[in-house]
Amino acid sequence: xxxxxxxxxxxxxxxIIRIANNQDQQAFIELFEQIGAxxxxxxxxxxxxxxxxxxxxxxxxxxxxxxxxxFNPKTASATTWLYTIVRNKRIxxxxxxxxxxxxxxxxxxxxxxxDLETDVARDLEGKIARTLLHGLPEEQRQIVYKVYFEGxxxxxxxxxxxxPLGTIKSRLRLAMKKLDTLAQEQMTWLIIILxxxx
Amino acid sequence: MANYHPSDELLMQFTAGQKxxxxxxxxxxHLESCSECRKRTQVFEQLxxxxxxxxxxxxxxxxxxxxxLNKLKDAPPKExxxxxxxxLPRPLRxxxxxxxxxxPWSGISRNIKEFTLPFSDERYTAKFxxxxxxxxxxxxxHKGNEFTLVLSGQFSDEAGDYKEGDFILADTDTLHQPKASxxxxxxxxxxxxxxxxxxxxxxxxxxxxxx
Numbered sequence: 001x002x003x004x005x006x007x008x009x010x011x012x013x014x015x016i017i018r019i020a021n022n023q024d025q026q027a028f029i030e031l032f033e034q035i036g037a038x039x040x041x042x043x044x045x046x047x048x049x050x051x052x053x054x055x056x057x058x059x060x061x062x063x064x065x066x067x068x069x070x071f072n073p074k075t076a077s078a079t080t081w082l083y084t085i086v087r088n089k090r091i092x093x094x095x096x097x098x099x100x101x102x103x104x105x106x107x108x109x110x111x112x113x114x115d116l117e118t119d120v121a122r123d124l125e126g127k128i129a130r131t132l133l134h135g136l137p138e139e140q141r142q143i144v145y146k147v148y149f150e151g152x153x154x155x156x157x158x159x160x161x162x163x164p165l166g167t168i169k170s171r172l173r174l175a176m177k178k179l180d181t182l183a184q185e186q187m188t189w190l191i192i193i194l195x196x197x198x
Numbered sequence: 199m200a201n202y203h204p205s206d207e208l209l210m211q212f213t214a215g216q217k218x219x220x221x222x223x224x225x226x227x228h229l230e231s232c233s234e235c236r237k238r239t240q241v242f243e244q245l246x247x248x249x250x251x252x253x254x255x256x257x258x259x260x261x262x263x264x265x266x267l268n269k270l271k272d273a274p275p276k277e278x279x280x281x282x283x284x285x286l287p288r289p290l291r292x293x294x295x296x297x298x299x300x301x302p303w304s305g306i307s308r309n310i311k312e313f314t315l316p317f318s319d320e321r322y323t324a325k326f327x328x329x330x331x332x333x334x335x336x337x338x339x340h341k342g343n344e345f346t347l348v349l350s351g352q353f354s355d356e357a358g359d360y361k362e363g364d365f366i367l368a369d370t371d372t373l374h375q376p377k378a379s380x381x382x383x384x385x386x387x388x389x390x391x392x393x394x395x396x397x398x399x400x401x402x403x404x405x406x407x408x409x
Contacts, residue, residue, distance in 0.1 A: 025267070032263060037255030044256055046215075054258060058266055066274045076240075080247035087215035087246065095218075101293075101317045102218050107226045109288040132241070133248040147207075148249055151216030154207055176206045183241050 012078035013071075020068035032061055035079075039086050045149040046090055059089045070110075084108070135182045140175035143168060200232045200363035204345075209235060213242035220317050220324035220389045224347055224365075226289035227387060231363040287349070290387070293317060298350065298385055301326070309333035315387075322389050329353060329384045334377035342392030344368045351384035353377060 012034060018027035039060055043053035063085050071081050088104030095103065136144065146152040146160070154172065158165040204212075204225055211217050212225045229236050282291025293316050294301070303311035303326075310333070315324040326349070329335060346366045353360055355374040360366055368374065378384035 025270070028270070029263070029267070032266070035250075036263075037257065038250055038253040040258065041253035041256040042250050045253065050256075050259075053256070054262060057258075058262075058269070061266055062269060062272075062274075065270055077244070077247060079251045080244050083246040083250045084243060086250065091215050091218045102220075102223060104215075104218070106289045106292060107212075107218060107222050109226075109230075132245050133252060144210075144245065145249070147210050147216065148214040148246060151211065151214065153211070172207060179241055179245065183244075 012082075013073045016064065016068050016071045016078055016081070017073070019065060020071065028061075028065060031064065035082055036061065039082070042083075042086055043090055047150075048090065048093075052093065056086065056089050056093050059093065060086050063089065132179055132182050136175055136178055140171050140178070143172055144175060199234070200228065200361075200365065202358070202360060202364040202366050203232065203235050204228060204365050205367070206238065209238050210242050213239045213246060219319055220315070220322040221345060223289050223317060223324070224345055224387060224389045227287040227349075228347055228363065228365045230287045230289065232365075290315075298326075298328070303328060310335060322391055324387070324389045327386045327388055329376065329378040329386075331378055331383050332380040334375050337373065337375040339373045340368055340370055340390070340392065342370065342390065344372075344388055344390045346389075347387045349385045349387050351382040352379040353384045353386070354379070 012031065015027040015031040015034075018024040019031070036057055039057045040053045043056040044050070048056060060082070064082070071078070076084075088108060091104045091107075133141065133144075142161075143157055146157050152160070154168045155165055158168045161168070208217070208221075208225060212222055217225060229239065282294055283297040284291075285297055286294055301313045303313050305311050309330040311328040313326040313328075315326065318324045329351075331351075344367070346360075346368065348360050348362050348364045348366075350362060352362070353376045355376045357372075357374065376384075
């Protein structure tokens with residue numbers, strides 16, 4: 001990939017690959033400096049206290065160190081991969097203070113084999129990121145935030161925003177449609193880029 | 199390939215890490231066999247990545263990075279060995295002491311057996327139901343939502359025919375009488391947020407036993 005094509009995500013990819021290949025501590029520090037504070041912010045928005053959020057980030061970064069070899073830039077962008085790690089650690093850390101029995105490993109078992117069909121899709125998606133969220137109108141984005149950070153259901157969101165349930169449902173439906181279109185558009189562009197590059 | 203799928207709302211909540219409970223296990227089992235829904239969750243994961251990337255940064259306490267670097271040398275924690283029967287969906291394996299034929303089923307009636315799963319909580323009750331081949335459940339409705347995944351065999355009701363991998367939501371508006379297909383017992387994984395409510399005369403007599 002030419003440097004012209006690189007956006008802020010490419011260095012993260014490279015850093016993770018350097019950690020995987022060389023146990024590169026300098027790359028690990030750089031990765032932490034770029035993403036650590038965002039991981040912490042994510043955990044806090046999901047309801048963790050400051051100290052808990054630091055524990056979650058610590059577990060995330062240790063997982064990155066140990067499982068960097070599982071990162072495959074062809075199947076997910078670096079931020080998507082890091083997102084799945086922080087999501088799972090948050091679940092498992094929250095679990096320690098309750099009596100929940102379901103672990104993130106139960107919900108997302110490590111892949112047993114390569115899924116070629118979805119690999120291709122992920123390859124295409126991974127190369128242009130950061131467009132889905134920005135493509136959503138504010139009123140739809142607000143609902144997405146509430147689902148991701150607060151775990152709210154449609155009816156809870158409707159209560160909170162004092163809007164009819166039908167409005168929330170149709171806004172989310174519109175958001176889904178928009179996401180689908182955006183995801184497809186990205187793929188179309190990527191196919192064009194790939195075709196012209198090779 | 200399954201014909202009935204979870205809603206986008208549920209898939210998004212699951213991908214957001216907000217369904218780490220019995221319902222999450224049910225969704226995870228469906229995803230294992232449904233590449234279509236897996237693709238949808240990939241879009242939601244990407245959206246999660248973007249939310250992470252767009253997060254405002256929060257500073258760390260002093261010495262956080264040094265203490266993190268010191269831990270890199272620590273031995274990694276032991277992975278939980280995946281055990282259980284490989285014929286079961288992976289999200290269930292850790293919880294089930296054997297395969298369907300060796301489970302300690304308890305009888306609701308001669309034709310309907312159930313097995314309560316160990317990850318029920320204050321919100322959801324999780325069970326396996328086994329309907330004998332060609333037999334049907336008494337007609338019933340639901341006090342809340344019932345999410346069902348067909349694990350083995352097939353069943354049908356007034357609204358459709360369901361086979362392995364299908365994900366069905368029944369709610370308070372659903373009045374149905376699921377019937378297993380003639381050729382095999384039907385085993386379903388069901389997650390309920392309220393008990394079933396049988397409506398027919400014999401069904402009403404069953405109600406007290408199903409609490």
